Amino acid sequence: MAPRPQVIPHRRASSDSSADEQTLCEQTSDDEGYDGRPSGELSEGDHDILESEDERERLLTQKDGISGMFGKGLSGVKIGKRDKVEMKERRKGGNDESSALMYEMEEGIGGASSTSLRSSRSSQSDEQRLHAVRSQRKARRNGLWRRLCIYISIIVLFVVLLSASYRLSTPKDSAAVVNMISNGTSLFAPTTILISLDGFRADFLYRNITPTLNQFIQEGISPKYMRPSFPSVTFPNHYTMATGMYPEAHGVVGNSFWDPTLEKEFFYTDPERSLQSHWWGGEPIWVTAEKQNVRTAVHMWPGSEAHILDQDIAYVDKYNGSELLHIKVNRIMDLLDVPGPKDIGVNADTPRPQLIAAYVPNVDGDGHQYGPNSTEIRQTIANADAMLGDILKGLHKRNLTNIVNVVVVSDHGMATTDVTRLIQLEDLIDPAELSHIDGWPLYGLRPKNISDLDRLYSQLKAKSNDNPNIEVYLRDEDMPEHYHFSKNERIAPLWIVPKTGWAIVTKNEFDVEEGKRRGDVYHPRGLHGYDHEHPLMRAIFIARGPAFPHMPGSLMEPFQNIELYNIVCDSIGLEPAPNNGTLRLPLKPVGHHNDPAGSNETPEDPVPQNSLPPTSASSSPSLATMSVGLDSLSSIAASASGLEDTSPSIDDTILRPTPPNVVSEVPPAQTSGKGKSLWEWLTHKVDEVEDWVEGLVHEHVSGQDKDSDASEGS
Incomplete structure (x- = not known):
């Protein structure tokens, strides 16, 4: 410690020292924390x-x-x-x-x-x-x-x-989550793929060219066939399947028709005359789904482009008749690959659809062009079957086989046409008396003067008595009840309905007499639109998936296509709009497709003519090109003369492929050579039955056939 300084008394005692000097003279020890200033004092x-x-x-x-x-x-x-x-x-x-x-x-x-x-x-x-x-x-x-x-x-x-x-806590969403099923990578709400194979006749399944569809039948539930609605043409039936309503109820009563209230014509291939929403009544399933917040994709289904009831649809693909089948498969798979509502990356503008309705026109198109019994149609049917196989493979690859419902349907069947089964409209009625002609191959007639309706009906009714291949009806009087085709002003008041396999044509479309004389082939080679209950008009329905928990291969009773709407609605949990159907899920099996009693029915095509008996089973290449009518006539003549029938049978004509450039059915006037000589020989040898043969020809064969037979016998 530093030594203390000495105290100088006189400075401390001086009274003249200032306060500051006095303060400076005062000292204290370091232990007292002296800070150079008295406590509490500041300058x-x-x-x-x-x-x-x-x-x-x-x-x-x-x-x-x-x-x-x-x-x-x-x-x-x-x-x-x-x-x-x-x-x-x-x-x-x-x-x-x-x-x-x-x-x-x-x-x-x-x-x-x-x-x-x-x-x-x-x-x-x-x-x-x-x-x-x-x-x-x-x-x-x-x-x-x-x-x-x-x-x-x-x-x-x-x-x-x-x-x-x-x-997740709201009851509605909780229920939705409970109903969703995981495929391992995503949650799927109830989902259904609906595929329509236009023109796929029910018995096409029995030709051993559809392995996928036949296996699909063994895995799901189906009837032997599904009945279309009348008239059995594309647009009315596709819209019936979409709405569950008869054509008379939804208003699309044909592929073409006149609306007297709108004073406009509907024509199915012209968007300017068919894609306005006022044509399409009822509520199609894509509208029902979207109204209930179920996203939908519609691929080319007839009517889907019309913006019905002003309801927006998540996906609508415009019609493209030339689209390849594998493109359709890719489109369906791409829609399934869209992120679901619970997935990361989900986009409200591009949702995953729960209903995919796809239209496939190929079988119908080739059926019209080549005929339902042609070699070409076999390949088309096989291609459609392979397309379905690719869809099922895509589902299997995504682990969706037991998660996604698949329903395969068709709208109608098809019958073979021929020049010998044509009826000239001008032979039945004067077109000058008509204001509009609706439909085809059946004809709806609107007289220019409504007062002429009863007269024209009586005239046509009398001619139908002489020609059993047509039926004549008044819409408001004798239209068959099972047609459900009378309660709409768009249905013409007078109708000519040909029998299955026959067609009515105007002369500017096809001159029947001239066509027979020249040996022309009538096109289309296949037609539909006839009585919807005829076996050749039968369609298909096959379903598989979680909404159809039946024993594989279950067989159910046939039903009409008005039931499809309710079935598809139930498969994805929709509340159906009012419709004509009554069938609801679960479907009720009545047996199994492998039961011995469940035989497969294959209807005759072409349909045998009413007045001609069936031909024998023998055949001869020399007469292979003769028409069915001539086949039957020569068979009768041969039986009467005791000679062997050398004409081809109907079954041989159907099953034996015809080269593309060979006419399969030629009227009698075009036969020559050995065939012609044989006919002359037959007619001279059967004088005792000549009157009977000529009477038969006069009644059931068209005028050219009759004249030709007479010239051959002279």
């Missing part, structure tokens, strides 16, 4: 400095208190307390500075100099403290933005989790 300069610092601290504390509301602790009060502690420390430091100044004065530094130095050091200290405060505020601001970003991220995440929890 005026120190007071000014402290007041200035207090004022600055108050201002800084107020500003920091505002920004500190978002800082640590979320309160400006706590920051103020910390600042006060710092202020006290600075004040203590200020006292130390005063002590140093007193020591300098004791060493001989003047009072004015010490005041200037003190002010200079005080200013420098203030600048340093201000710089430190500014740096601290800047650091606080940077920290504030970082904390704000973190808080906002936490809030957003919390809202997302809360929304998801709410969705």
Whole structure:
């Protein structure tokens, strides 16, 4: 410890010494914490400095208190307390500075100099403290933005989790989740693929060219056939399947028809005359689904482009008759691959559909062009079968075989046509008396003068008595009840309905007499539109999937296609709109397709003519090109003369492929060579039956056939 300085009494006792000098002369020990100034005393300069610092601290504390509301602790009060502690420390430091100044004065530094130095050091200290405060505020601001970003991220995440929890907790959504099934990578709500094979006749399944469809029958449930609705043409039946309503109820009563109220014509191949919503009544299944928040994809289904009931559909593919089958398969698979409602990456603008309805026109197109018994149609049928196989493979690859329902249907069958089964409209009625002709191959007639209706009906009825191959009906009087084809003004008042396999043509379409004389082949080679209950008009229905939990290969009773709408609605949990159907899921099996009693029925095509008996089974290449009518006639003549019948049978004509450039059915006037000589020989050898043969020809063979037979026999 340093030695104590000696006390000089005369300085301490001098009364002329100033207070400061007296203070400087007073000493105390280091242990007493002497700070160079009596307790509680400060100079005026120190007071000014402290007041200035207090004022600055108050201002800084107020500003920091505002920004500190978002800082640590979320309160400006706590920051103020910390600042006060710092202020006290600075004040203590200020006292130390005063002590140093007193020591300098004791060493001989003047009072004015010490005041200037003190002010200079005080200013420098203030600048340093201000710089430190500014740096601290800047650091606080940077920290504030970082904390704000973190808080906002936490809030957003919390809202997302809360929304998801709410969705899962609502009863409606909970039920939907319960009904969803996982394929291992995604959850699938009830989903159905509906495929229509236009023109696929029910007995096409019995030709050993449809392995996929036949296996599909063994895996699902189906009747032997499904009945179309009358008239058995494409647009009315596809819209009936879509609505569950008879054509008379939904208003699309044909592929072409006249609306007397609108005074407009509907024509199915012209979008300008068919794709307006006012033509399409009822509620199709794609509208029903979308109204109930079930997303739908419709691929080329007739009527889907008409924007019916102003309802938007998730996916609508426009008709393209030349689209390749594998493109359709890819389209269906792509729709199934869209993220589902519970998947990451789901997009409300491109949802996964629960209903996919696809239309396939190939079988119908080739059936018209080549005929339902042609070599070409066999390949087309096989191609359609392979397309279905690719769809089923795609489902298997995605582990969706037991998750997605698949329903395969057709709209109608088809019958073979021939020039010998044509009826000239002009031979039945004068077209000049008609204002409109609807439909085809059946004809709906609208007289120019409604007062002529009864007369024209009586005229046609009399001619139908002489020609058993047509039926004549008045819409409001004797239209068959099972047609369900009378309760709509779009249905013409007078109808000529040909028997299955026959067709009515106008002369500008096909001159029957001239065609027979030249040996022309009538096109189309296949037709439909006849009585919907005829075996050749039968369609198909086959279903498989979780909505059809039946024993594989289950057989059910045949039903009409008005039932399809309810079945598909039930398969994806929709509430059907009012319709004519009554059948609901689950379907009721009545047996198994492999039961011995369940034989497959193959109807005759061409349909045997009413007045001609069936031919024998023998055949001869020399007469292979003769028509069915001539086959029957020569068979009768041969039986009467005791000679062997050398004409081909109907079955031989059907089963034996015909080269593309060979006419399969030629009228009698076009035969020559051995065939012609044989006919002359036969007619001379059977004089005893000549009158009978001529009477038969006059009654059942057209005029050209009759003239030809007479010339051959002369």
